[in-house]
Amino acid sequence: MSQTRKIAVVLKGYPRLSETFIAQELLGLERAGHDLVLVALRRPTDAKRHPVHDEIRAKVFYLPEYLHDEPWRVFRSLMKSLPKAGFWRALLPFIRDLRRDRTRNRFRRFGQALVLFDEWPAEARWLHAHFIHTPASVTAYASIMAGVPWTCSAHAKDIWTSSDWELSEKLARARWTVTCTRSGFEHLKSLTDEKSRVHLSYHGLDLHRFPSFDGHHSDRDGSDASDPVRILSIGRAVAKKGYDILLKALSLLPADLHWRFEHIGAGDLTKELRTLAEHLGLAPRVTWRGALDQKDVLARYRASDIFALACRVAVDGDRDGLPNVLVEASSQRLACVSTRVSGIPELLNDDENGLVVPPEDPRVLAAALERLIRDPALRRRLGAAAERRVRAEFDHHSSVRQLSGLFESEWRKSP
Template identity: 25%
Template sequence: MFKFSEPFITQQAQALTHFEPVYIGRKLLGRAPEGARYLSLDCSQGTVARGHQTVNALTRYPGAYVRLLREGPVDIIHAHFGVDAVYALPLARRLGVPLVTTFHGFDATTNRKGLLTSGSPAWYHYLLFRRQLARDGDLFLCVSDYIRDRVLALGFPEERTFVHYTGIDSALIPPRSPVGGAKKIVHVARLVEKKGTRYLILAFKELLREMPDCELEIIGEGPLERELKDLVDSLTLNGKVNFLGSLPHETVLTRLTGASVLALPSIQAATGDMEGLGMVLLEAAAMGIPLVGTHHGGIPEVIVHGETGFLVEEKSVTNLKKYLLELVADDEINVRMGLNAKVMVQDRFEMKCQSKVLERIYKSVLKGVC
């Protein structure tokens, strides 16, 4: 629970007005929202906690969660990511409550080989019990039209599978710094193959030939960090490309305010994994920052080419450099597209609106409408 990379889960839950969220999970990985109620298998001590976590991870047995939840009634369980939903399903059945699942990306796109070679018991269980989830889960939400198409292709029922944007609260997004100062491209991503960071670095090298005062800031960590830093060294980009590591969400937003462009050149990974939508695109857009991304996954549902930013083909270093350069070199285009992006977020992705929709979904599930 509470990973730095998953603030959208708590943001959505905290925006609810007719339901009180209680967070449950196997392990705490970050700080809970102030005043939030949360229950974790970490609450036990030492070997007892590890025992509960291991039993649940290997068997999906929900007994430890049932004990944690015995003090108060539960009306509905909302699992984020299909992988977690196969663990939530036995708990929902024990409690006799509906299960809503949100698919975000990798859980809809990673192929069978990718799941089998992951080394994760949770991913093995997901592959084994995904059909059961499709049959017995009450409702399935997808963060983009693209992800819904992929979920349907996995065999989930069309009549119970819908698109619901997670949304962001524009009122909590800090304002963008004035355009015209230092030129900075920002990339916020876990450093894995899917995020296309390698191609961004190569494009940035080409961009510097025409705009040497630009810099690239990479926020995130992951298994490819050493490889990407070696690439930066080999291209003699030290001092121009800065790796900031994983940062708290509030710090990420602060760094974004100084961005000229937000770049997310995602690609399809060898495992099949693809981008569901990219919440950082919405956050940057809400600040009025133009976007550059790929024709990939759910990204085109945020980036309207030539209006809110630019779309390029996957792995196209030449076009990636071309459009990044256009946005950092031309302040007029930059501001215009940034404002378009801000309006787009307010019209389609505002958290208050999306949360009302979610609560209507919850109520319909409880009434057995869906």
């Protein structure tokens, strides 16, 4: 690389167990020669962290999560920014946004941008937002204040829960935007005249952390009560993951089938899901592991027979893009069953390298689960095909090269 600039990457929170795809991208960019500093809107809440977080060298700079938590820091930044032209340049766009979004959150993002502008970290000369909703709002205001260009990575919830007017304006303000599913890519392109500035870039997987599984998944077929089929799911206990649908599907499985279900992840709906499992009579067959780090997750993939994820579009429009856990499970030859939502069919083709069913339908999901439970040969065929596709098409080095190339093209265009 002939030229580089320090990039301030604005994140909603860091580090986060549920966002390994971001962490591996940050590490990949560092290894490609990019100089990063991380700006987080909130501090970590997870008790554990993945090994990849310890390999990232970039310093982390935390903004006040809520303005009232650090009022003097915010007030000091305001007073220091008032005499500067950048503050007044950003004020008009903020007021225009506020007229269409009269919320405390709008003030909060502008206040966070003020602190970022005032306490500008480590001589950053470029801003990059991960998520096009709140992190991009802070980034866009700070970009105007500092006169520094910005770019954006959009994902799933941030696209589908943002209003079209706000997405359109952010797409116009950013130098370019990348997103990780074709459905998100097509939606964003429909909201801008500058379609060439929207790019599709699958996250992929760090295959060194998920090497080929040398062992064998079992021949369990659900007939042996002492050796039940092991069904795994990994994801936050939130509405879009559809765990209520998955539990209902499990409750519909024939009584003669022997299985156990294991969930890994934390989330606001954990208590409700535990109650539902008890109500459905599933509690003795369900294990709730909570959050685990990447090494433990890899071991659970290898010890399981089926991976299930019942993704849906939530009432507020929130949905997954392409869940990284499906890519991880596929890399370990674990047969997957999931739903026809967002980017999932971009990885899994029904009956070719997984089973794909409609969302919100416990009976159809139960039939797919029963089929996989009873047929270990089918599991082996689907799992082998899924691994081949992941290792051929979802290596994260491709996405890092693409992102790195986009940054380098900007360095070449401007002094």
